[in-house]
Amino acid sequence: MESRTGTPVEGDNFFGREKELTYAWKRINTGNNLIFPSPRRVGKTSFALKLVEIAKQENWQVISINLEKITSEKAFIESFIEELKKSTAWGIIKEKGNKLFDLLKQIKPTYEHEGIKISLEWQSQKEDIYKQLADLLDHEKETLIFMDELTVLLSNIINQEDGHRNVSSFLHWMRELRIKSGSKIRWIFCSSVGIENFTHTHRISTTMNDMSDYFLKPFDNETSKAMLRKLAERDNLDLSFEIQEAIVQKLSFCLPYFLQIMFEKITYLFKVEELTLNTEIVEVAYKALINEKHFNTWDERIQEQYADLSNQAFVLLKHICQENQGSRRENLINVLSAQNQNPEEVESAVTHLLYMLKNDGYLMEENNLYLFRSPLLRDFWFNRFVK
Ligand SMILES: Nc1ncnc2c1ncn2[C@@H]1O[C@H](COP(=O)(O)OP(=O)(O)OP(=O)(O)O)[C@@H](O)[C@H]1O
Ligand SMILES: [Mg+2]
Structure with missing residues (x-):
């Protein structure tokens, strides 16, 4: 086993989690779709890749796609087809797949909105394209589809024109595929910033309510x-x-x-x-x-994903990192009240933020006190934002 600090670990470099793998694979094998909503750096991608390895050994077809760098629905579909090309099913679906690929290529970007090229043609053909893409999937064949960093793609789409509607129909499209009766396709999603926070904030939780959460834990x-x-x-x-x-x-x-x-x-x-x-x-x-860069992503993800609440999230975390025993909810309300005079808004922001920060693994709650889950992260936070 070699030391790896950053990239997902594979093969011999993956340590432990034997019981969890057996359990998760059994869940998949008995018809469940899993989502790993655990916080940053818990080892989700490595764990999911291990499940992909098991699926391959069991002769399942595998489609694995990282959504981190994908910024539009069109790019998503192109990548999805690229991944399908690598799979064993391609021989059979080749003709349909290439046709769809050609259709996508013909759709030219026609105007730019905030740096993102959007095509009117794409909008008008979208429904048909998604239908054709769904037709490429063989529900009779055991298949594992792994999507990493789902929330990053969703956040990208939601920030574009008609974002909310597009994200919602995208998630509904995937849900339809997942709940198709008798389907042998199983899905696993990873998301380092809580997918639950995202769907909850945008009120589209129903689009994911068929997925089972599986929380990876730290090592004992x-x-x-x-x-x-x-x-x-x-x-x-x-x-x-x-x-x-x-x-x-x-x-x-x-x-x-x-x-x-x-x-x-x-x-x-x-x-x-x-x-x-x-x-x-x-x-x-x-x-x-605690003086190095390892936790920068924890800071950046708040700026990227907490939208209007990011400033208030920073205020809370800055306060909590100075209290080793943790902070009471009332104290946190007082802290935010210094910036916002509207008690109802403050109350609701604190409730929402504590829910999100717990989900995303920054905080935990013990005896009505909120404290950093990891002393290492707390001391990094203190060093970076208080000292
Ligand atoms: N099972 C494991 N055995 C050994 N090291 C691991 C294991 N799982 C994770 N790691 C360590 O954690 C790092 C991050 O792993 P991984 O990328 O799988 O986590 P992640 O939860 O997907 O992270 P992110 O939230 O940033 O996407 C790896 O580079 C490695 O150092
Ligand atoms: Mg990951």
């Missing part, structure tokens, strides 16, 4: 230490039991990603900076990590 202490040992073994690093314990205690919320960056930092400090390999190195590594 024993699994965390086992992973650290496995990484250390590969690097010939003498990571004592005390150091393993110190890492787990320090992180307290052990996402595999946090374990990986901690391990990598300790390795660097030992091998390059020549620090002694003892429990103190854990403190030095931790301090270094």
Whole structure:
């Protein structure tokens, strides 16, 4: 097992989660579609890719598509066909698929709206195009369709002209495919910014109500230490039991990603900076990590996805990161009241934001107190926005 800090892990670099994989695969195999709504960096993509690997071993057809860089519905359909081309079914559907591809290519962008090219022709043919695309799918053949970063595409579409209507009909189109009676196609979605927040905010939750949530958890202490040992073994690093314990205690919320960056930092400090390999190195590594870029995406995603509420989200997080024991809801209402004089608006913003920030893995609630889920993230936040 090699250390990887960033890209999804595959093959031997994927550690643990055996029971979860067995369970999730069984759910898929017994007719369920799954969504992994867990917060950032929990390991969703890696987990989903593992399910894709299992599906292939079981001779399922697989369509895997990352929506992160896709900015329009037209681009989505093109990518979808490209992925279908790689699948075993292509031989049979080739003719229909190529016809649709040609049709899409003929549709020329006719005007630009906020940098995004939109075609009038596309709008008029859209319904037919989606119908043709649906016709390419063989519901008799066991197929796993994996879509990563669904919310990113949805957010892109919603920000374009007629966004709400387009997102809603897009999600309804997919839902129709999923609930088709007797279909052997199964779907898995990942979304690092809660899909639930998105559909709830835009009041289109019904379009996803056939999907089962599956929450991936952080690693427990024993699994965390086992992973650290496995990484250390590969690097010939003498990571004592005390150091393993110190890492787990320090992180307290052990996402595999946090374990990986901690391990990598300790390795660097030992091998390059020549620090002694003892429990103190854990403190030095931790301090270094909270000053680095690893959590920038947590900051950026709020700016991108929380729209009008992003400023207020920052105000709350800035307050909460200074209170190690957590903050009461009433305190948070007071904090926002300093900026907004309308009590009803403040109340509703706090309710909505706490719901979203919990869903997205920033916060947790314990005994009516709201606090950062991860001390590492809290200390990063403090360093970046308060100090
Ligand atoms: N099972 C695992 N074994 C080892 N490392 C893992 C595992 N899962 C995740 N990681 C670590 O976490 C990092 C992020 O994994 P991944 O991209 O799968 O997470 P994600 O939840 O999809 O993240 P994002 O929310 O940013 O899309 C990996 O680069 C790796 O360091
Ligand atoms: Mg991912």
